[in-house]
Amino acid sequence: MSSKKLGAGVVRTDRLLMDGRTIRYYDTQGQSRDAVDQREAETQPQIGEMRLDALNNEWVVMAAHRQGRVFLPPKELNPLAPSRPGFLTEIPESDYEVVVFDNRSPSLRSPEKDVKIPNEIDFATPPIPAAGKCEVVCFTSNYEASFKDLSHHQIRTVLEAWRDRTAELSTFSYIEHIAPFENRGEEVGVTLSHPHGQIYAYPYLPPRTEKMLKVAEDHKTKTGRVLLDDLVTREIKDEVRVIARNADWVAFVPYAARYPFEIHVAPIRPVPDLAALDENACENFPAIAKEVLQRLDGVFDTKMAYIAAWHQAPVRTGRDVLRLHWQITSVRRAPGKLKYLAGSESAFGAFMMDLWPEQSAQQLRDVRI
Amino acid sequence: MSSKKLGAGVVRTDRLLMDGRTIRYYDTQGQSRDAVDQREAETQPQIGEMRLDALNNEWVVMAAHRQGRVFLPPKELNPLAPSRPGFLTEIPESDYEVVVFDNRSPSLRSPEKDVKIPNEIDFATPPIPAAGKCEVVCFTSNYEASFKDLSHHQIRTVLEAWRDRTAELSTFSYIEHIAPFENRGEEVGVTLSHPHGQIYAYPYLPPRTEKMLKVAEDHKTKTGRVLLDDLVTREIKDEVRVIARNADWVAFVPYAARYPFEIHVAPIRPVPDLAALDENACENFPAIAKEVLQRLDGVFDTKMAYIAAWHQAPVRTGRDVLRLHWQITSVRRAPGKLKYLAGSESAFGAFMMDLWPEQSAQQLRDVRI
Numbered sequence: 001m002s003s004k005k006l007g008a009g010v011v012r013t014d015r016l017l018m019d020g021r022t023i024r025y026y027d028t029q030g031q032s033r034d035a036v037d038q039r040e041a042e043t044q045p046q047i048g049e050m051r052l053d054a055l056n057n058e059w060v061v062m063a064a065h066r067q068g069r070v071f072l073p074p075k076e077l078n079p080l081a082p083s084r085p086g087f088l089t090e091i092p093e094s095d096y097e098v099v100v101f102d103n104r105s106p107s108l109r110s111p112e113k114d115v116k117i118p119n120e121i122d123f124a125t126p127p128i129p130a131a132g133k134c135e136v137v138c139f140t141s142n143y144e145a146s147f148k149d150l151s152h153h154q155i156r157t158v159l160e161a162w163r164d165r166t167a168e169l170s171t172f173s174y175i176e177h178i179a180p181f182e183n184r185g186e187e188v189g190v191t192l193s194h195p196h197g198q199i200y201a202y203p204y205l206p207p208r209t210e211k212m213l214k215v216a217e218d219h220k221t222k223t224g225r226v227l228l229d230d231l232v233t234r235e236i237k238d239e240v241r242v243i244a245r246n247a248d249w250v251a252f253v254p255y256a257a258r259y260p261f262e263i264h265v266a267p268i269r270p271v272p273d274l275a276a277l278d279e280n281a282c283e284n285f286p287a288i289a290k291e292v293l294q295r296l297d298g299v300f301d302t303k304m305a306y307i308a309a310w311h312q313a314p315v316r317t318g319r320d321v322l323r324l325h326w327q328i329t330s331v332r333r334a335p336g337k338l339k340y341l342a343g344s345e346s347a348f349g350a351f352m353m354d355l356w357p358e359q360s361a362q363q364l365r366d367v368r369i
Numbered sequence: 370m371s372s373k374k375l376g377a378g379v380v381r382t383d384r385l386l387m388d389g390r391t392i393r394y395y396d397t398q399g400q401s402r403d404a405v406d407q408r409e410a411e412t413q414p415q416i417g418e419m420r421l422d423a424l425n426n427e428w429v430v431m432a433a434h435r436q437g438r439v440f441l442p443p444k445e446l447n448p449l450a451p452s453r454p455g456f457l458t459e460i461p462e463s464d465y466e467v468v469v470f471d472n473r474s475p476s477l478r479s480p481e482k483d484v485k486i487p488n489e490i491d492f493a494t495p496p497i498p499a500a501g502k503c504e505v506v507c508f509t510s511n512y513e514a515s516f517k518d519l520s521h522h523q524i525r526t527v528l529e530a531w532r533d534r535t536a537e538l539s540t541f542s543y544i545e546h547i548a549p550f551e552n553r554g555e556e557v558g559v560t561l562s563h564p565h566g567q568i569y570a571y572p573y574l575p576p577r578t579e580k581m582l583k584v585a586e587d588h589k590t591k592t593g594r595v596l597l598d599d600l601v602t603r604e605i606k607d608e609v610r611v612i613a614r615n616a617d618w619v620a621f622v623p624y625a626a627r628y629p630f631e632i633h634v635a636p637i638r639p640v641p642d643l644a645a646l647d648e649n650a651c652e653n654f655p656a657i658a659k660e661v662l663q664r665l666d667g668v669f670d671t672k673m674a675y676i677a678a679w680h681q682a683p684v685r686t687g688r689d690v691l692r693l694h695w696q697i698t699s700v701r702r703a704p705g706k707l708k709y710l711a712g713s714e715s716a717f718g719a720f721m722m723d724l725w726p727e728q729s730a731q732q733l734r735d736v737r738i
Contacts, residue, residue: 054599056584057580058720059719060625063723183711202719215425215426227424256420257429343550344550348571350428350576353433
């Protein structure tokens with residue numbers, strides 16, 4: 001067991017689960033975290049393998065052990081609840097604020113020995129162990145809550161957990177990119193209703209990050225400027241797509257949104273990643289995060305399915321050209337209607353939007369909160 | 370009205386619909402196509418606009434007029450049925466074999482005047498009219514049938530229609546890439562149950578095509594060979610992922626499949642596009658197409674949701690390095706379970722596979738047909 005002080009009075013305490021995985025408690029009330037995982041020890045699944053899709057030069061992770069994982073268990077069998085007598089969960093303690101633990105069925109996991117991905121890859125490149133990390137972030141012990149229902153204090157604690165994980169995972173030799181995200185709603189495949197997110201730490205640059213890096217590098221070469229800065233400046237100037245703003249953050253529907261409801265939340269003072277946010281930006285994040293997600297649920301007065309993903313600069317490259325932003329995308333385009341990624345989007349990557357971004361920004365602004 | 374003889378005894382006859390759109394009948398029985406569209410004339414929707422997503426340097430098509438389109442109408446209101454007295458549909462005739470007509474709510478449409486996309490693009494590039502074509506391909510007049518239920522003769526007629534559309538659309542100055550595809554199943558967002566596909570003809574290289582082109586060009590430079598040829602050779606040599614084969618085609622689960630059930634069907638003698646297939650390849654396509662889709666439905670003894678997309682070489686570039694293949698992807702990973710494109714796939718483009726490709730190939734081979 002080890003403890004560590006983070007920002008905003010958050011203390012992290014680490015414990016081990018029955019199979020050797022780590023659970024990290026992020027606390028603000030001086031709790032002691034002594035509970036022992038009483039479940040029978042089980043063997044962790046084998047590491048998966050990464051194969052190169054040579055047609056696209058992209059890695060695909062094979063994690064065949066994941067097929068059997070739990071699927072939408074009822075509340076009584078919620079594995080993200082605190083443990084109680086007679087029902088032992090992933091969290092041994094009887095209560096918690098925020099916890100982050102290693103995924104039981106990870107797509108990516110710590111390798112036995114260091115894994116290096118060759119620089120030169122082609123169709124003959126052999127498979128590579130799927131090294132990396134998959135972590136689960138429980139936002140609250142309250143099963144009924146959503147991210148938008150959390151208090152400012154709770155959101156700040158989640159933010160400290162994300163920042164801590166980003167800082168620590170950045171020191172791992174086999175990790176190249178860190179991606180905290182939340183999937184919300186069965187429409188996007190959520191298998192556990194408990195309010196939680198995930199952190200994927202990849203041993204390679206994910207294709208979309210690689211593309212953004214390339215585009216941002218070209219922009220820097222051509223103009224000397226940082227691309228996201230230019231885009232944020234345009235959004236603030238255009239104003240018509242801005243939906244929320246405070247001293248440190250701005251939230252907008254991007255000019256070329258791909259989803260009926262897509263929101264980017266960017267810090268006004270640009271930083272490469274979560275760990276680099278200053279105290280003011282941390283302090284002012286909860287208000288805008290809550291507002292944006294309340295507006296999203298307010299549009300159709302429903303729990304909107306969404307994916308909320310933190311785009312950060314990669315760990316070892318592009319630190320001067322890629323910038324932190326939070327991308328929230330929702331597939332709901334009207335009550336009872338979803339946008340599907342079908343032929344054009346899925347097979348060709350070509351996005352068709354059924355709504356003007358200005359229209360969806362207006363709908364989001366019109367929500368009374 | 371004009372008529373034109375194609376391969377395999379197929380004759381194409383063109384007519385105009387009430388709003389000036391073209392419908393093309395592909396017939397093999399010498400039918401005359403005189404029926405006039407008796408519906409009241411309506412105005413075609415305005416052309417949409419393409420905006421550059423500068424963060425990714427990708428075009429996004431804004432087609433806001435599409436929001437109101439019909440959604441899963443009951444069989445009696447099926448707009449892809451032949452017309453009958455008292456019920457006028459998109460197809461004026463009282464029966465048809467295969468028809469292709471311009472989409473009533475197209476994401477991309479013919480521009481008033483020629484549209485040129487600048488070579489140099491950046492975040493200041495203004496929007497451009499969404500020029501292109503969206504066509505609907507009805508595979509049969511039989512509402513109950515699926516592609517896999519079509520006779521060899523019918524599939525051959527569909528193939529001739531695809532080939533004809535590819536050849537003709539390739540002559541349009543504003544079209545750069547032609548993508549015939551079929552979305553099947555409500556799970557992938559199909560809004561009409563009638564067996565049909567679509568053709569999108571883009572004024573730009575779709576992002577996935579652009580990436581494949583870049584990778585194939587690099588491979589050619591490095592090895593002097595065509596990438597898809599090398600991949601097909603490996604699949605035939607490995608054998609373990611091959612699921613069907615005849616003298617002209619091979620069908621396999623690719624080595625680095627991204628979807629629980631993903632099948633590529635490639636001609637043995639490589640060609641850039643559908644129009645370039647020779648007579649033998651055309652003759653032998655229906656058998657393998659039918660077999661592959663029967664196997665897919667057989668795995669879980671259900672109508673599998675799938676996207677079946679033809680990847681072709683672009684119209685004006687990469688003709689010597691990109692090769693025709695038919696990619697079928699299904700999101701069903703088990704009975705009652707779908708694979709969703711959530712955080713990792715959707716936000717970062719990083720695919721995680723829950724099944725070994727060899728496993729899914731085995732399941733597909735095991736289906737009795």
